Amino acid sequence: MPVRIELRRFDLHYRSCRQAGRSCDFFDYLDEVHRERNLSLHGEPLRRLAEAGRLLWLFDGLDEVADPHARRDYAAMIVGLRDRYAGRGIVTSRIVGARPAQPLFQQAGLATYTLQEFDERQIDAFLERWHRLAFPGAPEAAARRLERLRQTLKESRPVRELCGNPLLLTLIALLNRGAELPRQRHRLYERAVDLMAEQWEANKHLAAAGAVQFDLASKKRFLRKLAFLMMTELTAGSGNAVRQHDLSAFAASFCAEEYGLRAEEAQATAEQLIQHLRERNYILALIGGQTFGFVHKTFLEYLAAAEIHARFRTHDWGLDEIKAVFRKSWQDQAWGETLTLICGMVEEERPQQVLELLQAVLEDVDPFEDYRMFRFVSFAIRCVAEIRLLDQEPVRSFARRLTDCILGYHFQSWFLMNQLPSALRLRGPEWPDAARIVAAAAEEESRDDYHSMLFPLDACSIAVSTKRERVPRLTELVFNQPDEFRLVNGIMEAGRLGEWTAAEAVSLHDAVERLSEPAKTRAWIALFDSGMASALRPVAAVMSDREDPLRRCYAALALLHIPEWRSDAVSTLVDVLRSGYEEAFNREDLPRLLEAADEPPLREQVRSLLHVDDVRLRERVAGEMALLWHDEEAISIWLEALFSEGDEWVFDDVDVATLDRLASEHAGAQRTLSRALNDITTVKRLDARVIIAQWMVARSDPRGVDALREIACSSSFATPIRQFAAGALLDVPQGRRFGVDALLLLVHEETGHHVRDPLDELLQRASSLPEARAGLWHLIEGGLREDLRLMVCRRLASLDGGERTEALRQLHQLATSADDETVRVRAAVYLRDKGLPEPAWRPVLAHLSRSARYGSTRLLAAKALRDETRIARLAARSRSANVRKAAAAALEDLRIYRALLQAGRRRRGVVSLDGIRAGIVEETPDGSRFTYDRAYLARPDAIPLSPTLPLRPEPYESRGLHPFFENLLPEGWLLDQTCRKLGLDRTDAFGLMLATCADCAGAVEIVPEKLSVAA
Structure with a gap:
């Protein structure tokens, strides 16, 4: 018998009962709700069904309980109900809302499932059934609408991308009942x-x-x-x-x-x-x-974009205001969808505006800061993908320059590996330079270096392919030289283009079988993970092959979520672990095994690992079982590890709340933990000793701070555990001073790169703890190493108040007088990026670009200035081959950067009146456009350039030049003489205006808008 408890309503009921001094549980709530609805299922009959295990509990909307503490309380009540009665149930929640309660559910052994997006087969099945129900008695109309929708999805990748979301797919189907869907x-x-x-x-x-x-x-x-x-x-x-x-x-x-x-x-x-x-x-x-x-959230993102566009359409905002939004928010993931939607809106009026928005962002990006350039290219491709016609100028030229970046930049990042392919996939083969990406990927195959191995050019090549081309691309790019990483990455990217066909499966079967191990196993698992159903059999065969435990482990992990193979997969993984191959397991694999073993026979197999001879494995398994299953034997084994010697951190996922819960719910755990509390020195595992000490602090036991202090300040312990204890002290008001002192001691004791770890702890706490800031200033005053002083000053300069001013002064001192010239460059660059006046940093960089001791430092300074002349000189004349190579690469980076800034940028002139900037006149395909600056319009003394150009925010569009500007040009013999002298075409009126109107008679002057890539 299903019973639904709407947790939002239960929360109100529970609070009102508590305010009235009454107790309340789920049965009380159901009694009230069912009586309101005149249902007979309340009181004793309801409780008898629960005792018999005949209720199906449906707890709906845990995330809709606003108070996270209440959320955890209700989660504990749900767990208690499950333990008391034998029925089954479901708890629903959005992912974010479930997080406070997730540990409770995991420790109670509740399985967690995430609703995945629909795949192609599910989308098609949903649409077919939906149209059948939406057009009852009219199968022909249903078939026509369904075919129309299928054709739209086939032709429009952006719309197809939305269909994985069930809500959006339903809305798309609803909209398809009427007019044809927009692309x-x-x-x-x-x-x-x-x-x-x-x-x-x-x-x-x-x-x-x-x-x-x-x-x-x-x-x-x-x-x-x-x-x-x-x-x-x-x-x-x-x-x-x-x-x-x-x-x-x-x-x-x-x-x-x-x-x-x-x-x-x-x-x-x-x-x-x-x-x-x-x-x-x-x-x-x-x-x-x-x-x-x-x-x-899609509606939030769309409506915010629509509001920005509405302000632009009504001229409340100009393009400059939208540029400001893009500059501020382009790196914020929460804004990504909104910004790309804005591009789709403004391109309908003029695609050039999308490029102008992106070029405004690019102006703030350092061409030599590879990480940000890489992110910008991915972002720009997503924005350009919103333009309907990519094969038009200047869009095509800008897209080609983005392709230059993909092929020319030499930056690798594991974190950004999928950003480029996922962006290119939005338009796939429609991307203007798709063929060049494919050709470059094929050329890379002939190279065998680190760059070739890691850069995702092969994935980009597949992303711009049609579904029909993906198998030949895979064979050509990743099966010939099967580096495992590229192999898996390429297969997964190909799988994202759509469902595998039977013919593709047959073709790839032969290609995979020609691979050697372990690439062959990795390929089959990747094909299975990417949705190729026929790859199940080869993966299962690997799992059954006892000759290679590592390959068996990989295959079993891949099959763990398949119900009909779960039992075999669990048995295989237990066997692999018992054989001593624990290193094959990643950190998250053991919890996956425990979650999959949800039936008693499988649990017993996994529990057998509690008796293996390998102490490290036994303790690790016991810890996971204790937290996920609340298994009494596992809790006992795990907690006994507190008192045995060992270097492994087996308690690093435990917090004070976990210890509280164990002590209150398990008598054995209470005895063991009481022993630790009575004499913390008996706890040999130092990570556990820190956590026990934190628990003591939470229980107002003053010995806790003393224990943490002893660990943090003792040179007999290793740095990581001392830093762990010092960090714990920083969380306690009465221990913060001791924590800072301990970290300062570590900074002074450590050498090399290890010194950065305790320093990072202080830097991370600087914004929230005055004690941490005071400790950092103490380090600066004590003669901290220059490179570390630079780190500290940069962090303090990011804070508000007087500390920022002093930190900037310290940075200026480093820039002008540090012994380490690289530190001088980096300090000057920071001052530049913080917007300080040029005299604070430019002279330093100019001097070092000419006179630094090492060519590498001179190059660093020249790049900070974007001084192309100086970089070219280093590329040609430096004594160091490495510097010459790096300088040549920097010149190429600068060339690509400049080309992106200039792509599609038409000639523009800055128009001033009596020395005050009034607006911009720009060339257009049909003539010219003049727009008053909004800042000029806001001036109380603003006057129009002429009666024919009255003040207004809307632009003035003209065929050729507007008559006012045309009247500024020379005429007759003066025109001929000017054209001969300047080498201009007399028919190029716009060029003549830019060349001659800087000093024309009268109050108006027009000068070309200059594009500079200099810092």
């Missing part, structure tokens, strides 16, 4: 928002005589402005949550502004709207407690 994502979202906003009965609870009537346009304005507020101004902005008091304040402000209501009327209207939202979820919904949000 652009932002248009699709717009239609979806229209649909959901129309269903929002915003007027239902408003006073009948009120002046407020929310029509569709008003609702969309409300939602757009709210989304923008949530992304930009609220605390913890860019999250899909707004507290009720913030929503109420916004709604009241909106109603006052939109409808001219008095403050009290606007507030009353806002409260009515919110009450309505509490009763039913619409596009904006109650997500728990006093918190509201959009039903999917």
Whole structure:
């Protein structure tokens, strides 16, 4: 018998009972709810069903309980209910909301499942069934709509990418009932928002005589402005949550502004709207407690983009304001989708604007800071992918320059490895330079170096391929020289292009079988993980092959989540571990094994590992079982390890709350932990001793701080454990001074790169702990090594207040007088990046670029200045071959960077009136465009350039030059003489204007806008 407990409602019920002095449990809640609904299942009959194990418990929306402490309490009640009764149940939650309760559920042995996105087969099955139900009795109409939708998904990768999400797929299907779906994502979202906003009965609870009537346009304005507020101004902005008091304040402000209501009327209207939202979820919904949000974060992202675009369309914002948003937020993942959607919106008016936005971002990126350049290229490809026609100028030229970056940059990062292929996949073979990427990847195959092995060029090549081309690409790129990393990466990328066909499976079978081990096993597992069902049999065969335990382990881990193979996989992994191959297991593999062993026979197999001879393995397994299964024997073995010698950290995932829980729920654990509390010196595992000491502090036992201090300050212990103890002291108000002293001692004792670890601990705490900041200043005053002093000063300079001023002074001192010239360069670069005036840093860099002792330092300074002349001289004349090579690479980086900045950039002139900048005149395909600067329009003394150019934010579009500018040009014999002297074409009016109007008669002057890549 299913019983549903809506945890949001239970939370209200529980709180009201506690306020009234009554106890409350889930049965009390069900009694009340079922009585309200006139259901007979309450009281004693309900409890009898529970005792018999006949209830299916459905706990819905744990994340909708706003208070995380209450969330954990209810999770503990759920676990207690499961332990008391024999029934089964499900707890639902969004991922983020489940985190506070997740440890409780894991320790209770509850299996966790994450709902995955639909694959191609599931999408097709869903759409077929949906259309059959949506058009009852009209199979022909259903078939036509379904075929139309399939064709749209085939032709539009951006729309196809959305279909993995069940909610968005449902909306897409709903929209397909009417007009044909738009191919652009932002248009699709717009239609979806229209649909959901129309269903929002915003007027239902408003006073009948009120002046407020929310029509569709008003609702969309409300939602757009709210989304923008949530992304930009609220605390913890860019999250899909707004507290009720913030929503109420916004709604009241909106109603006052939109409808001219008095403050009290606007507030009353806002409260009515919110009450309505509490009763039913619409596009904006109650997500728990006093918190509201959009039903999917996609709508928050789209609506924020739509608000920015609306401001641009109505000229409340110019392109410069959007550039400012891009510059500030392009590296913020929470803004990524919003910014790309903005690009899709502004490109409809003029694709060139997308390039201008990206070039504005690029101007802030150092061409030699490879990590940021790599991220920028990935971001730019995603933005360009929003442009409908890629094969048009200047879009094509800009895309080609991005391809130059992909092929020319030499930066490797494991963290960014998938960013480029995933961006290119958005348009695939439509990318203007797809053929060049494929050709370059094939050429790389002939090289055998570190760069070739790691750079994801082969994955990029597959990403820009059609589905039909992927097997030949794999064979050509990754099967001929089967480095395991590239092999797996290439196969997974190919799998992302869509479901494998039977013919592809046959073709790849032969290619895989020709590989040698271990590449062959890795290839089969990768094919299976990427969705090739026929790869199951070869993977299972590897798991059964007892000759190679490591390969058996890899195969078993791949099959662990397949129900029909779970038993064999668990048995294999237990066998591998018993054979002494624990090193084959990553940190997360053992918990996966325990979660898979969810039936008694499988649990017993895994429990047999508690009796292996390998002490290290036995303790590790016992720790995982203790936390996940609450197994009494495992808890005993694990806690006994406290008192035995060992270097391994077996308690590093344990916190004070875990110890509290173990002591309260398990008598054996209580006895063992009491022994540790009584004499902490009997705890031989030092990581555990630190945690026991923290527990003592939490229990107000003063011996805890003393124990932590003893470990942190004793030179007889290793640095990592001393730093661990010092960090624990920093978490305790009465121990912070001791923790800082211990870290300072470690900094002075350590040499080489090890000194950075305790220093990093202090740097991370600097923003929150005055004691840490004081410790850092003490290090500076004590004569800290120059490179470390630079680290400390940079951190202190990032803080607010007087400390920032002093830190910048220290950095300037390092830049001008440090003995280490590399430190001088880096200090000067930091001052540049913090926006200090040029005299604070440029002379230092200029001097070092000419006169530094080492060529590598001269190159570093020249790159910081982006001094192409100096870099070229080093490339040609440096005595060091390494410096010449690095300088040549820097010149190429600079060439690519400049080409990106210049791609598609038409000629532009800065127009000034009486020495004050008034606006920009720029060349267009049909003539020219003049736009007043917003700063100029805001001046109280602003006057128009001419009566034909009155002040306004909208641009003036002209065929050729606007008559006002044309009248500034020379005429007759003066025109001929000027053209001969300057070598200009007399028909190039725009070029003539830029060449001659810098000193034309009158108050107006026009000078070319200069593009500079110099720092």
